[in-house]
Amino acid sequence: MRDHNGAAHLVPGGLPRHIWHMIKLTTLLLPIGYAVLMYQFSSWRTRRELDSRSTLLADRRLNDLCARMARALDLPKIKVHVYEIEPVNGLAAPDGRIFITRGFLQKYHAGQVTAEELASVVAHELGHVALGHTRKRMIDFSGQNAMRVALATVFNRFLPGIGPFIASGIVTLLAAGLSRSDEYEADEYAAALLTKASIGTGPQKALFTKLQGLTGMAGAPPAWLASHPSSEDRIRAIEELEARWLAQKS
Numbered sequence: 001m002r003d004h005n006g007a008a009h010l011v012p013g014g015l016p017r018h019i020w021h022m023i024k025l026t027t028l029l030l031p032i033g034y035a036v037l038m039y040q041f042s043s044w045r046t047r048r049e050l051d052s053r054s055t056l057l058a059d060r061r062l063n064d065l066c067a068r069m070a071r072a073l074d075l076p077k078i079k080v081h082v083y084e085i086e087p088v089n090g091l092a093a094p095d096g097r098i099f100i101t102r103g104f105l106q107k108y109h110a111g112q113v114t115a116e117e118l119a120s121v122v123a124h125e126l127g128h129v130a131l132g133h134t135r136k137r138m139i140d141f142s143g144q145n146a147m148r149v150a151l152a153t154v155f156n157r158f159l160p161g162i163g164p165f166i167a168s169g170i171v172t173l174l175a176a177g178l179s180r181s182d183e184y185e186a187d188e189y190a191a192a193l194l195t196k197a198s199i200g201t202g203p204q205k206a207l208f209t210k211l212q213g214l215t216g217m218a219g220a221p222p223a224w225l226a227s228h229p230s231s232e233d234r235i236r237a238i239e240e241l242e243a244r245w246l247a248q249k250s
Helices: 018-051 060-072 102-109 115-130 133-158 163-196 202-214 230-250
Strands: 053-057 080-084 090-093 096-099
Touching: 053 230, 060 080, 060 115, 060 163, 080 102, 090 115, 096 115, 102 115, 102 133, 115 133, 115 163, 115 202, 133 163, 163 202, 163 230, 202 230
Parallel strands: 080 096
Antiparallel strands: 053 080, 090 096
């Protein structure tokens, strides 16, 4: 554009205004494009890893408990896969598949975890799937990376060298808060499902008391547990939920 004297409108730096706007738009679109690419890559990598290192659960007792939960949900079957890694964990894939790790299954075979307690892990992961947490987490992961890049760029202008560390800390704190909220919601879903399947919340609460010992937390806790609420808080939340159920019945 030109002013009434025919001169082109310029912005600081001598660039024409329309070029400046294009640069600003590109700056905004790059993090979005980066997030989309990261989401696609993360989904592909996760699916490939789980496909290559997992098998269907073949334990009769656990499968019987899963069948009870399936009936409570009016599902023909709940398939559980065993992820061949040592750390004690359960997870739900973005495609809805449920996994328990070989390490968790070994604790069960060693008598450190009951079948009902392990079933409560399956119920919890089903909650993540039913409540849409699994896909949201993949999107969150991509968005977090894009946010880190954007914040690091901003902070690095004012605090060269340490800007990226500050950006990473902020994003990590925000993500942990969101993750803890998801865990409470999945716990509530699991409590309702276990109750409906006549398994009860006892195994769910008992497992929480064992988590610290099961994960071998002599030093720092595993990364996945750091983003979870404390066991005491999770047990308290379930008991408060049960109290509300009783009040509604009376």
